[in-house]
Amino acid sequence: MDNSSTDLNRAIEGLIRGREFTRRLKEIIKKPLVVGGEVANIMAEELVAKIMESFSETLSVINNSDVIVATPVEVKSPEDYSSGSCKSSDRRGCYKRRKTSESNIKESSDLVDDGHAWRKYGQKQILNSTYPRHYFRCTHKYDQKCQASKQVQKVQDNPQRFRTTYYGHHTCKAFPRVSQIILDSPMDGNSNYISFDQNHAFPSIKQETKEEVVFGFYPKIEDQIQSSSSDYFLPNDNDHDHLTPATFEASGSRMTSPDVMSSGVYSSCTTTSNDNLEIDIDFEEGLWNFDQV
DNA sequence: GCCATTTGACCACG
DNA sequence: CGTGGTCAAATGGC
Known part of the structure; x- marks a missing residue:
């Protein structure tokens, strides 16, 4: 952790x-007046510039170290929000509100894949915030009863940054990659996945991996939304209100930009110390879609 | 045809 | 009643 301590020092400085x-x-x-009007103005401007520079540098240092905020937030938990019973069987509506007791906010300049498969189930424009909030639940919510969910939203003051709020924790097993599952024989030491695999028939592993891929490029897509069309706030003149450029679609294979790879992959390993985010995947496999700025 | 995402509607909570 | 979280039909990609 020499890197991170150095970064910390730089940030503090x-x-x-x-x-x-x-x-x-x-x-x-x-x-x-003591200094003299004109001169004072210039000095003030210089100082402001320096202040900006210092803060910018600090921010960039922090950015590179991936995890910015890890603020545990208590959310009151009525234990089970059982919300009565499902009255209308045909209608929607028999759902519970969030019942996890705590959240964990993480902010980063990029959306680092946390090693879990997420499935988007909603998106909402939030009052007084420019950027929509995206709702994700664990892909294994049903097949493994995993209650983890998260919300992702661009930071208001800093659109390059994403704030991810995690609710609950994963009870599912994260399967990093098809190849690993298939290739891993029960004999070699790393049989964690295999043993679990016997209990559950996973519907489709390729989904998972695909989702990871998609998620890996998620920030770029999100950028596209905001910069190019920003369909939510500035209705495009040529089309109706929703042009929705394949919001998170990008379908994995579309890894257009070459700058995706390499750069700072290693730094994502340094996150740790955040026990709520247990990324139990093999980084060698998972790294490639950790795309850093 | 399957599956993930989109998106408007529904519903709980303050 | 407004806001935010969730659902599920519609949609689209593979």
Whole structure:
């Protein structure tokens, strides 16, 4: 963890510098006449620029270290939200609200695949926020009764960043890759997956992997939404209100941009220390879609 | 044809 | 009643 400690130091230094510059700026603002109008203005501008620079640098340092915020948030939990009974059988509606007791917020400049297969089940425009919120549940919600879910939303002040709020934790087993499952023989030491595999017939493993792929490129797609069409807020003149450019579709195979690979793959390994996010996949296999900025 | 995503509707909660 | 979370029919890709 030398890397991360170095980054931490750099981040701290940047913040300290920013604080110092801010302090000086405050001095100037406090007694502008002493220094002299024009000169004070220039100095103030310089300081502001330095402050910005310090903070930007700090942010970039933090960005590279992948995990920004890991704020445990308590959400009151009525244990089971059983919401009465399903009255109308034909209609929708017999559903429960979130019943997990805590959430875990993670913010990053990129959507790092957490090693689990997610399935999107909703998207909602949130009041007073520019960007829609996306709702995901674990792919194995039903076949493995996995209650994990998450919400992803762009950070209001910083659209390059995504805030992911995790609810619940995965009780499912994450299967990183088809090849691994198939190729792993029960004999070799790494038989975790195999033993589990005997209990459940997994409907389709390829889905999982596909989802991972899709999710890996999710930020780019999201960017497309926002920058190119931004269908939700600026109705396109040529079309109706929803042009929805294949929002998260991108269908894995469409890995258009070459910059996807390499770069900072290793850094995603350094996340750890976040016990809520247990990524029990083999990184060698999983890394390639961890695309960093 | 299967399956994931989209998207409007439904519903709980404050 | 407004807002946000979830559902499920419709849609589209493979």
